[in-house]
Amino acid sequence: MTDRTGKGPGALSDYLEDIFVEDIGLSWVTSKWNVPDELSPEDAERCLPEGGPSAWWLTLPASAVENFDRSRAVRLGQDIRRLVESPLPDGTIRTVWLGATHGTFDPEAYGFGARAWLRELGDAWLTRVRQDDPVFTPPPPQPVRDEQARQAVLGVMRPVADDLDRAASNPGYGLAVHGLVPALRQVVTEACADLGYRLFLRAMKAYFVEVDTSSHDAFVALGQRFGYPEFLVDDNLNHRS
Structure with missing residues (x-):
């Protein structure tokens, strides 16, 4: 039996859920950069938790657990480990984080190195997961490292690389981020092609x-090759049709 999506039972609910999935894993967390950025100082003082912006960011892993199905919630923990356990230098991880968040939140400004910050996010995620499942054991990170996937990601990055680097180096606001594209390429080739693509x-x-x-x-x-939700790539992408 199929529904109007042409898929099997339950596919319609999955399809409808996918309409509202703007991102997954760590790239979903970074997508929230504009929430605190749009608050006035007065609203920030009223709305952000005690501890300010860093404490607010650390609420997002719990939101991922509460708002996504189990497999997508688990992706966050895997993404974090893909970077933390990679050979990437801290500076590369920081550059990619800053680029994905428009330079609006620098963990170093709050006393965190890049890996230490990711570990904080990972701890917040695991704490929330274990509220529901006290014996939960995180799955292995399973980074995508096959050469075909790497080359595919590098290939789609190439035509827009200069434009992205210029935009990140000269933003209208937020910290200027230099060397973003080389850092993203390092994530793709040395950590995980899937995560590198989503952060790109x-x-x-x-x-x-x-x-x-x-x-x-x-x-x-x-995105289809990586099995992303249907609208993940297009959501907020500046496509000149």
Whole structure:
């Protein structure tokens, strides 16, 4: 039996859920950069938890657990480990984090190195998961490291690389982020092609870098290859049709 999506039982609810899935895992967390950024100082003092912006960011892993199905919630823990356990230098991880968040939240300003910050996010995630399942054991990170996937991601990055680097180096607000594209390439080649691609997309959206139809179609096709929710790639992408 199939429903109107052409898939099997339960697919309609999955399809409807996918409409509202703007991102997954760590790239979903970074997508929330504009929430505290849009608050006035008065609203920030009233709305942010005690501890300010860093404490607010640390509420997001619990939100991922509460708002997504189990497999997508688990992805956050895997993404964090993909970076923490990688050979990437802290500086590269910090650059990619800043690029994905439009330079609006620098963990170093709050006393965290890049890996230490990710570990804080990971601890917050695991604490929330274990409230529901006290014996939960995180699955292995399972980074995507096959050469075909790496080259596919690097290939779609190439035509827009200069535009993204210029936008990140000269933002209208937030910290200037230099060397973003080389850092993203390092994530793709040395940590995980899947996570590197999602963080690249997140940076493209953060800086509203325009893409033509050729790049747009390549982005979407690669998202399908990685099995992303249907609208993840297109959501807030600046596609010049």
